[in-house]
Amino acid sequence: MSIFKTTRRVAVGLVAAAAATFAIKAEAAGHGIDLEGKTVEWIIPFSETGGSAKWANFYAPLLSEALPGQPTVVVKFMPGAGSTKGANFFQEQQYNDGTLIFGSSGSTQFPFLLGDPRVRYNYSDWNVVLASGTGGVAYLTPELAAKMDGMNAAPLQGEDFIYGNQGATRLDLVPTLAWEMLGLNVESVMGIKGRGDGRLMFERGEANIDYQTSSSYLSGVTPLVEAGTAVPMMTWGALDDAGNIVRDPTFPDIPTFKEVCEATEGCETSGEKWDAWKAFFIAGFPAQKMVFLPAGASNDAIVTYTKAFEDVKARADFAEISGKRLGKYPQMTGDAAKTAMESATNVSAEAKDFIVNWLQEKYGVSLN
Template sequence: MTIRTLASTVAAAALVAATAASAEVDFSGETIEWVIPFSETGGSAKWANFFAPLLSEELPGNPTVVVKFMPGAGSTKGANWFQEQEHEDGTLMFGTSGSTQFPYLLGDPRVRYEYSDWVPVMASGTGGVAYLNAEDGKKFDGSANNLKDIDFIYGSQGATRLDLVPLLAWQMLGMNVEPVFGIKGRGDGRLMFERGEATIDYQTSSAYLGAAKDLVDAGTAVPMMTWGALDDDGNIVRDPTFPDIPTFKEVCEATEGCETSGEAWDAWKAFFIAGFPVQKIAFLPAGTPDDVRETYEAAFDAVRNRDDFAEIAAKRVGKYPVFVGEGAARATKEGTTVSADAKAFVTNWLQEAYGVSLN
């Protein structure tokens, strides 16, 4: 099943049930905490801050939805904390991203959370844009051929996080990119780039639209490539939010020595699919009763069906599908599954490239 097909899987009967449940649950006078396990400067922050007021308008009783941040250990700190939470009154949500999914997929020993214990109520896709500083950007011609002799610096949350996708892509292109590990969020990587401490960067779509695009408009950054999007047949095509920027697949095809087939490509594509088409997921804690879950599903369904949603989302989080109900559950499974071959390749690559052992 393709990601796009998932967007149409919510049955009409389920939505009727969710609407009925929402009439029985009332959050009047309540404050809902939406915990994000990253800093307030990154794409997850912008994603949650975009949806929070819209969710407030659609939940019964119009509660205040407050986004709170719990950065640390590339998001595993917050995810481990959420694993210990249980349902009390429906006023706690948690938001993950690919940087939370990847340590789980790779068996990172710091992971003490289990996605199947949580209750997904909304999932959405995103994209990503890699960009260069102005000086090096002048040498970019649609391929990485003129970039291979440059030593780049990149601010990274860690090689087992979502940064795995750009780091592997740049290596496949034959580029010399030295990561500086330990930043708390991709927004901190962008700040390093702005200060000249990093010379290459990437941001998810919401963060790129919210901040990095200003650098491009000012002439201090040059877009290099997106990771792309998936069509109905599972092929990588241009990102609908950035149709004028080539995909990594296109840049790879134009670059000497880069192959869009074989073990490296298959592994990169597998983790791209796990990390981006289903990139951000909103969860309720374990033990959440059906009426509360259905209330949230109905509210998020109302958000995505607003007459103005497509327009405002395109400007702030990009043009990507939003899944609710059964669609969110299936999307979550899609985003937390990779093949044994892809996992083995990446595990070996992490050891060889960065000395990262997950044993």
């Protein structure tokens, strides 16, 4: 049985749910919460340089306008321990007055999926009110990019690469496994606090291969591409309604990893390694970032935040401004967000076992 069969089924449900329109409104007069004069603290468990920071900073002022009473929404960065520090802190909080929310990312979801011993949080205890899809783009120095033969990465197999890695169990396992499948010799410099720090390593010449999620690529890497100091290599792709990997709608001119793999001798788009890669890609990107209220949140609070994000999405200018800052991906609320969370926090036992063994062999990381 394909080890992403279950994950693929969930992902197809995610795509279908995201296609629907959910008009979430306060159920009756008096339902909902009023946040006038209050400050909403939005915890992001990463540094201020990465994609999660750009995502939260994009949404924060729009959310402030949409919430009842127009509270101040402040993004608080709490990096550490591969993002588990901030997530563990949030797990310990109980709902009070609706002034605390949390922003998760794939790099928070993966340690949870893999049973990382640092994890003391459980997504089932939280209340999702927004799920944001995204993509990712890998890029090279111009000198290395010039050695590729179209989409064929085989000419790069004799080169030495340096990559700034946030951590073995983080979202970085998607690019590092992809590069290994292509036969590339990529040495990871471990422990950077955010993907923005990886980009800075690339800019300083300390790394020659990197990847960024779409929001960070649009703002931080596109200027490098325009200046001729970086060249896109591939995206991770997107999912169509049947669960197939297709070109990323934000970067339709850049080939997907699947296309590059198919063009590179020795890289296979079938078998247990490919299945594991695809399972974690699905868990990490189509619903990569999510907003949660803490355990014990009232239905009034959930309705209030859900409606606020619905109102943000309904803005006449939302498609334009979000496309420029975040890329062209689903922004999901209501049942679609719940389906997205299921996809992002579940992988098959076979996919998990493969990745756990791979992490042990590649990095000496023991999760058993």
